[in-house]
Amino acid sequence: MANGADTAATGVHADRGDIVISVDAMGGDRGPAAVVAGLAISAARHPGVRYLIHGDEATLSPLVARQAGLSSLVRIVHAERVVTMHDKPSQVMRSGAGTSMWSTIDSVKAGEAQAAVSCGNTGALMAVSMLRLRKVAGVNRPAIACLWPSRNPGGFNVMLDVGAGVEAEAEDLLQFATMGAAYARNGLSLKRPRVGLLNVGTEEHKGRAELRTAHDRMLEAAEAGGFDFVGFVEGGDIPSDRVDVIVTDGFTGNVALKTGEGTAKLVSDFLKEALGSGLLPKIGALLAMGSLKRLQRRIDPRRVNGGVFLGLNGTVVKSHGSADETGVAAAIGLAVQLARSGFVDRLAARVASTGRTGQDAAVAASEDGTKA
């Protein structure tokens, strides 16, 4: 397993370990072709990484064969059945064995892969992941963390929970802070992430009772959790540079995430309309094309594709259901990075540490790579 220094976010890396990623090829809106194409992009970016891909072998074999050099890196694991977007999580928990999603998670459970990626049904994926991988000792409520384009030097902030649950008690929010900080260290290479608690104002008397309790608990736990607590933050701070990790319950986080995506889409559609009408604007847009493309890249949701499930005994990355090959490649790249950093073990150590504050600083310190 690589050490803490190996947390670069993108680009081609020399492989330093025996990394295997388990990929669900089915269940996305664009079908297995988009997943295999994304896998080919990822394979070029991360030489040496190998893949297990789960789904219908007769469909997958020719798709893999078509991509030069991919066959040697990929092993297809045949799965008859597919979880659809309409399947209820409870159904899938009862009778999901034999689906490509279940098989994808089981490879991580069996230790054959270090991380899993799926474009499938979020609720079902969380249910299967919890059932098969189980929660990390000390974690009450797992969370889904997303990356959010921001003004920070690295270009992204982390927000959680964005939809694993629909509520959270003060203690859950505290665990989200610890887990989110661990993710920011391993996923964004931040030594000491700044954590903020989402509220409707920054004054300490504002908001719901559980938020005021969580506020005080986070102040106490920041040292053991290896983060700086910046206090309450507001919706406008999510893309700002005053915070790295935004903590909230799954309901609020999900609404905020979709509101942000919807607003960015609205503004960029309005921009297209504005530049598409009239000759001068069209010529202007043509001249500014390079810059506009860079802008689009900067706010492109496909680049930050990948919600990470935190608090389970295994790394699971949920890709957007509608992800194309670019989006799938981003999600797989995130899984590779987290697998390399030994993220799951580090997160577990950190949760154990903040749960028993002060008792095992040595375990916590090892997460930062200061001890082996």
Next chain:
Amino acid sequence: MANGADTAATGVHADRGDIVISVDAMGGDRGPAAVVAGLAISAARHPGVRYLIHGDEATLSPLVARQAGLSSLVRIVHAERVVTMHDKPSQVMRSGAGTSMWSTIDSVKAGEAQAAVSCGNTGALMAVSMLRLRKVAGVNRPAIACLWPSRNPGGFNVMLDVGAGVEAEAEDLLQFATMGAAYARNGLSLKRPRVGLLNVGTEEHKGRAELRTAHDRMLEAAEAGGFDFVGFVEGGDIPSDRVDVIVTDGFTGNVALKTGEGTAKLVSDFLKEALGSGLLPKIGALLAMGSLKRLQRRIDPRRVNGGVFLGLNGTVVKSHGSADETGVAAAIGLAVQLARSGFVDRLAARVASTGRTGQDAAVAASEDGTKA
């Protein structure tokens, strides 16, 4: 009082009634000069409307005198004290008499004005408004409604509550639906607004228990409330054209509002950076200037400045604290429009109607101008 046909959103109107707007000149971040300048813009747009402005007379007199023709439309009501952004609502409720904010609301209470506008502290303004104007019979929890740029033909959707409270029961959400629909009829000139309930998914089994209860109650109440209920909507639907009124609790609404504003600001800052670097992009931006300005106007938060307090015996419009004269003029314009439409009486009738479904359709029908 004008009839239901008079609900045009902008532009110069001939005055059809004896409309007086009560304006708090103090308490905004930019001071009374911005408020008086905004008032002058509004006076030009809405001939015949008169204004009471509340604050320090020695400061206000020269500001008013400087604007040609304004003196004859304005009466200054002297108030010694000012509510600051740091005053707690509870303090202001106890000892706020004598402040410009209190005086502004009292003019509406006394019937000297039909609507109030303030740039001051939101919590204090809501507290004073509730204390002095009292809730409409049948309303448990007032709400603040905002306008949101959208793909709808009118260019805006309504969202509430965006911060009067931090939670809401199912019955509160139902009242928000009724009040929001009434606002959309009188503020956006929509005959039969489409109401959606904000949730983390559109399937009926999703979300918190109170949302599922509210969902069923809204289905039942839609007919009496004069709206179409479109069911659950998600964050991405807020700026969409599938809904006109988005209902949520004050915590979620406030986070969504600030997240949307923050995201729009981020994208437009990124756009400016993209167009400001390099010669070709700069020339391109110059050629596209007109279109880019129209875009900026379309997403300019100052144009939709004005959160309206719903559920009180009087119309109160909260302007952004940082509003400049353009923003203040927009907030005053909204107050003029709602005063002209007799909004408060109509909302009260509608709330009474949905509270006792089926008993007084005649009262409700009068809101649409179908009965005098």
